[in-house]
Amino acid sequence: MRKVLPLALTGLFALTACQLADHADPAGEARRLDTMAALPLYAYIPDPASDGVRAVNRAQWILGKKCMVGLGFAGFAMLDTKAVESTYPVRPGALTGEGSSRDDSPYGVVDPDVTSEHGYDNPKPDTSTQPQEWPDDQYAALTGTFASGDSRFAHGHRIPGGGCLGQAMRKIYGPEPKAEKANGVKLTGSYPLVFRLWYESHKKASNDPAWKKADRAWSACMKKKGFSYPDPDKAAIDSHWLGRGTPSDEEKKTATADARCKLDTGYVQAVQSVEARAQKTLIGENKQKLEAMRAAVDRAVRTARTVIAQEK
Template identity: 70%
Template sequence: MRKVLPLALTGLFALTACQAAGHDDPADQARDLNTMSAFPLHAYIPDPASDGGKAISRAQWILGKQCMVRLGFAGFAALDTKGLESTYPVRQGRLAHRSRVGDDTPYGVVDPDLAAEHGYHNQQPDTSAQPLEWAADQYTALTGTFESGDSHVTHGHRIPEGGCLGQATRKIYGAPPETTKVNGLKLSGYYSLALEFWYESQKEARKDPAWKKADRAWSACMKKKGFRYPDPDKASTDFDWYRNEKPSGKEKETAAADARCKLDTDYVPAVYSLEAREQKTLISKNKEKLNALRSADARAVRNARTIVKDAA
């Protein structure tokens, strides 16, 4: 289901920077503002596709390989890590089909023509990294993720917390921040602070009467077209859309009306201004913490590059 926080966890890093600048066309303005990169907090979340991001990924696999050899996986000594830097591990047999309902934008569909063609089935695969299957014993050792019956010991060695890749990440970044719980999700990553602020900023923005007014205007527009939803989130996450791999005729009609009503009521500019304002407020109040986040990432990139250089 499309919520801002999961979108931030699963799609935020792969989006291309796009600056919103005075467009007369409502469709152009909505499209430019309907990207994660248009928000102030985006500047505090690194891009894994950047040179620094790739260096960190490469270093993680280099250290992870060394750790796996120490744990007794002798075959890992010949592992070529160059082909792994853009992958993430998946337990063998667990590559499940992912529903394409939803998308990686903050406010959902804004193009009536595309919505009429695809409905709400706009979820695109994260191209910044691809899944790679590993045998169960290798997967648990790499990730420190266990299923019922899995041993925490392999070849007589205890698997480190977070597995070999988790251990590698700690060596690159240092001690991880304390785990925080946001919208029912536990965040323990090195960018959890920025993601927490992202969630909190929208939570506050939604309390503003102007946001509620925007929802009402959009809902009234939808009602005139024969669709009854109180806000865009309810329309895009209608359970009916999840029943099929491809969008139904009803879904396409609903999505097209949704996009048209967003344009006709200036929905995206209205809610974006509120959310961006809250983000700027949080950034101003937490500048020191966020700058420390940037500094930590810069150190991690330097550490990663040293690890890659030494391995070469």
């Protein structure tokens, strides 16, 4: 017991220090909360950088490779699965270069130093997986995605549903979970329940009086700086700069004012608290289904590791 108590106190002091640091540094707190990982439902989506997800990706390509050889693509017998495990297939010509992507944090831009240079662009696009071109016939066989005129057969063999990679995922995960719907959109894949709950919680939270109050405070701050927007989303998707490539000076000024107003009004802290509360409510109402989904993910990781161990 004497050895445990100091460690417990150390943890308590560290937590307290972290809380005090956030209180003293609102910008740091806003950045910490302006991430998907800071919301409760994220715990039910495996981290793309985790060993488990990497194992699944590797196993998918190992099984996909065997499938492709079976479809008559003999050259796949020499495929180094380690070289492609962090990629996803695209058709020739689909690659458009790295470029920049719009900021995809839950509550938008929060760093004036970044926005003054990049506007609403995200200078750090997701690099967990990268596109890789494959010839049309191989792309169709890998993904089960067909363009007009594509054959559903490869070397006389029918391409499985979802292609070889889709078939591999079914072997790893089992049957795909029941599709869900959110705002009229059909959600499929491994985590449709999580994405439906995420949509519903966000919709509920954004209609909460506390969220609307935060929008009004942010909007009033922006108006004082010469910008008229009812909420941050409207500023971020302004048609004057949406999809226009290199950020203009006007976009940079707007995005910088946006970020400063979020910090000055405590916007992120206010709305994140509302959304986290909404997510916790839905998690409680769907706990059994979510835990079953988490167990299925754990089984898939174990299956993937078995596939890797058996690779020859």
